Amino acid sequence: MIGAWVCLLSPLVGAVAITLAGGRISRRTAGWISTLTTFVAFGGALVAFFGLWAADPADREQVSTAYTWLESGDFQVELQILLDTLSSTMMLIVSGVGGLIVWYSMGYLAGDDEERRYFAYISLFVFSMLLLVQAGNFLLLLVGWGLVGLASYLLIGFWHHKPEAVAAAKKAFVMNAIGDATLALGLVLLIWETGTLTYLGVFEDVDELSTTTVNLVALGLLGGAVAKSAQIPLHTWLPDAMEGPTPVSALIHAATMVTAGVYLLVRASPIFEAAPDVQHLAAILGAITLLVAGVVALVQWDIKRVIAYSTMSQIGYMFLAAGIGAYGYAIFHLMTHAFFKALLFMSAGLVIHHLGGEQDIRKMGGLKSVMPRTHIAFLAGALSLAGIPIFAGFWSKDGIVAAAFASGDALGYTLYAAGLIGALLTGLYTFRLYFAVFRGEPSELVREHTHEGHGEGPMSMLVPVGVLSVLATIGGLVVIPGVWEPFLHWIDETAEPLVHATVAEDYGTSAIAVSLGLIGFFLARRAFHAGRQLVTSPGVWRVLEHKLYFDEAYDALFYRPAAALSVALRRNVEEPVVERSLDEIGAGTIQIGGEVARVQSGLLRTYAVAIAFAVCVLVVVFVAVR
Amino acid sequence: MDGPDVGWYLIVAAILFGIGALGVMLRRSPLIVLLSLEIMLNAANLTLIAFARQQGDLDGQIFALAVMAVAAAEVAIGLGLIVAMARRRMLLDVDQASALRG
Numbered sequence: 001m002i003g004a005w006v007c008l009l010s011p012l013v014g015a016v017a018i019t020l021a022g023g024r025i026s027r028r029t030a031g032w033i034s035t036l037t038t039f040v041a042f043g044g045a046l047v048a049f050f051g052l053w054a055a056d057p058a059d060r061e062q063v064s065t066a067y068t069w070l071e072s073g074d075f076q077v078e079l080q081i082l083l084d085t086l087s088s089t090m091m092l093i094v095s096g097v098g099g100l101i102v103w104y105s106m107g108y109l110a111g112d113d114e115e116r117r118y119f120a121y122i123s124l125f126v127f128s129m130l131l132l133v134q135a136g137n138f139l140l141l142l143v144g145w146g147l148v149g150l151a152s153y154l155l156i157g158f159w160h161h162k163p164e165a166v167a168a169a170k171k172a173f174v175m176n177a178i179g180d181a182t183l184a185l186g187l188v189l190l191i192w193e194t195g196t197l198t199y200l201g202v203f204e205d206v207d208e209l210s211t212t213t214v215n216l217v218a219l220g221l222l223g224g225a226v227a228k229s230a231q232i233p234l235h236t237w238l239p240d241a242m243e244g245p246t247p248v249s250a251l252i253h254a255a256t257m258v259t260a261g262v263y264l265l266v267r268a269s270p271i272f273e274a275a276p277d278v279q280h281l282a283a284i285l286g287a288i289t290l291l292v293a294g295v296v297a298l299v300q301w302d303i304k305r306v307i308a309y310s311t312m313s314q315i316g317y318m319f320l321a322a323g324i325g326a327y328g329y330a331i332f333h334l335m336t337h338a339f340f341k342a343l344l345f346m347s348a349g350l351v352i353h354h355l356g357g358e359q360d361i362r363k364m365g366g367l368k369s370v371m372p373r374t375h376i377a378f379l380a381g382a383l384s385l386a387g388i389p390i391f392a393g394f395w396s397k398d399g400i401v402a403a404a405f406a407s408g409d410a411l412g413y414t415l416y417a418a419g420l421i422g423a424l425l426t427g428l429y430t431f432r433l434y435f436a437v438f439r440g441e442p443s444e445l446v447r448e449h450t451h452e453g454h455g456e457g458p459m460s461m462l463v464p465v466g467v468l469s470v471l472a473t474i475g476g477l478v479v480i481p482g483v484w485e486p487f488l489h490w491i492d493e494t495a496e497p498l499v500h501a502t503v504a505e506d507y508g509t510s511a512i513a514v515s516l517g518l519i520g521f522f523l524a525r526r527a528f529h530a531g532r533q534l535v536t537s538p539g540v541w542r543v544l545e546h547k548l549y550f551d552e553a554y555d556a557l558f559y560r561p562a563a564a565l566s567v568a569l570r571r572n573v574e575e576p577v578v579e580r581s582l583d584e585i586g587a588g589t590i591q592i593g594g595e596v597a598r599v600q601s602g603l604l605r606t607y608a609v610a611i612a613f614a615v616c617v618l619v620v621v622f623v624a625v626r
Numbered sequence: 627m628d629g630p631d632v633g634w635y636l637i638v639a640a641i642l643f644g645i646g647a648l649g650v651m652l653r654r655s656p657l658i659v660l661l662s663l664e665i666m667l668n669a670a671n672l673t674l675i676a677f678a679r680q681q682g683d684l685d686g687q688i689f690a691l692a693v694m695a696v697a698a699a700e701v702a703i704g705l706g707l708i709v710a711m712a713r714r715r716m717l718l719d720v721d722q723a724s725a726l727r728g
Contacts, residue, residue, distance in 0.1 A: 602724030604659070608650045 001064040003047030004083045010040040015123035027115040031106035034119035038099040045091035080136035086494040090133035097255045098126045100464035105247035107461035125151035138197040148257045149176040156244040168240035175237040179227020186220020203270040218275035229261030231289045242304040246349035255338035265322035269495045283323025287418035290316025294425030299544040306433045325498025326403035328488035336392035340384035340472040347378040366442030371456045377469045382434045384472040386427045386517045392476035402501035402509035423513040427520020435528035481506035635676035642669035654719045660704045667697045
């Protein structure tokens with residue numbers, strides 16, 4: 001267990017050290033402290049992982065308690081971490097990918113005025129995320145849940161001189177607060193009904209709860225997961241969150257934090273299995289999100305927004321998997337997605353860095369010749385995302401779609417169809433982006449920024465991208481259906497799956513999904529060479545450009561009524577009632593004070609007479625009362 | 627116990643206290659007011675000692691000593707104030723010193 005504690009606390013030490021050191025250390029030192037503490041955490045995670053690997057399978061659910069944190073009657077919450085197959089996998093993903101991205105940010109942010117603040121925040125984030133995945137009870141999970149939301153808010157708004165960044169940070173925080181609230185309500189209900197919040201205690205009691213209770217708890221948890229993972233209907237914050245620095249998008253809004261919802265669905269699977277309707281709702285929301293986000297990604301112009309919509313879409317796949325009970329595949333896709341999506345963001349970051357901050361793909365083009373290594377990295381990520389064989393995304397995504405088929409009935413087949421259409425959309429938007437950025441003739445902007453001897457970026461950026469390119473290429477080889485599935489067996493020990501696809505279903509689905517992905521590729525290629533857009537109808541284009549009017553609808557439904565109500569309350573209650581009554585209380589007090597002050601005559605003898613008189617009255621009272 | 631009954635002492639103390647109180651309330655010279663205050667304090671001392679004698683313990687007498695010490699300190703300040711007023715050529719009349727009127 002020592003490894004797990006080191007893993008948890010090392011980034012916290014880093015964050016505290018950078019904060020306390022302040023201006024006394026150089027920006028570079030702050031970056032190294034943050035990077036090294038994250039890699040120490042990765043080392044701790046490795047130790048914990050191999051310790052668990054070597055342990056007897058019956059003993060792979062280890063709880064370590066530091067001390068009792070809260071105590072109230074019979075109810076107590078301990079500061080405890082749970083190390084099992086699921087949490088050790090998440091620890092490896094978070095600290096490993098996290099370490100690479102923190103390292104990358106040293107190059108990306110070099111020269112920024114407030115690098116030290118950035119590294120303190122990002123260390124805080126890594127700690128919070130590790131707390132979230134290692135927590136041994138729901139309350140600590142909620143603490144981690146809130147802290148990652150805070151870190152995300154701080155980092156989206158890192159460039160606080162940009163009004164859009166500040167607005168995006170606020171939006172992310174508010175949308176996440178909705179999910180935090182439903183999650184907290186679910187937990188309160190759990191305390192009420194079971195009297196405990198430890199995972200093991202709750203899962204033992206879950207069968208004895210009434211259907212209504214379980215459904216409400218599951219809905220609360222699902223609300224939290226939907227908000228954190230940017231699923232419809234709480235998804236609008238994620239595209240705006242791209243205002244933050246690119247490494248933040250890679251770490252928080254692609255690889256780790258936004259997948260916390262999937263982790264929660266898998267972690268709390270006994271609760272969701274007791275509430276199958278809510279679990280299916282998760283799958284349906286995932287399917288809707290993967291389609292909507294995939295379609296919207298077809299028309300976006302901002303390189304990071306395209307990848308952000310793709311993230312929503314891929315998390316939709318994970319929700320789909322967790323919703324039908326294919327937990328192993330949900331976590332598997334979470335892992336491969338962390339690899340290839342972090343890779344895509346980081347190569348996009350290299351491009352943005354090279355072009356001096358430009359993010360509009362209309363001004364890009366022909367970067368293949370200028371940035372050959374970045375091109376290869378991005379291509380590896382794109383192929384993995386589109387699910388082309390042997391690349392990581394192929395193994396995980398097709399597994400999810402096959403599991404949807406295997407779960408049978410109308411819902412299963414609908415989800416199956418959604419997953420396949422999603423595969424086509426993925427191929428389309430991924431390669432639309434790829435062609436627009438890297439192929440064709442170098443654009444004016446690209447030529448402007450290309451000078452002799454100007455490399456593609458500093459080593460601290462290129463090495464992590466290289467490592468992730470390798471992982472995005474071969475990282476999926478831990479699951480080959482029917483041949484070698486150690487990853488799935490590993491996760492199955494924590495969350496037993498509800499569906500198993502046969503080998504034939506697996507490979508049949510793969511054949512269809514890969515062909516659809518390739519069709520997407522060729523359509524995108526043809527459209528690019530013909531100079532056409534993928535969406536040609538102007539009406540559809542406009543709807544998609546407005547992201548299906550979600551922001552406008554929320555604005556009209558929630559923001560404007562709330563604002564109108566506030567103004568009305570101010571005008572009709574605050575000003576006439578509250579403010580005026582306060583004024584009158586003040587005026588009254590002054591007047592009474594003036595009257596009372598006249599008693600203070602300044603005549604010493606009057607005071608003496610008053611005292612003597614009072615004493616006489618008191619004497620009379622005492623005598624009479626006795 | 628020798629001497630008169632404790633009731634006589636209390637009557638004398640009450641008369642002294644009344645004289646002192648009337649002096650404080652009626653006279654306008656600060657010197658006389660201070661003197662009257664002393665008379666009131668000594669009336670209180672007299673009751674303390676009378677009861678101490680009656681009870682046969684020393685507590686009341688010790689308390690009377692403490693009152694004397696406080697009275698001495700109070701007179702010192704009071705006389706100091708009167709001297710300060712005289713030096714500023716203010717009228718020695720407590721009714722005139724009413725600057726703290728509300």
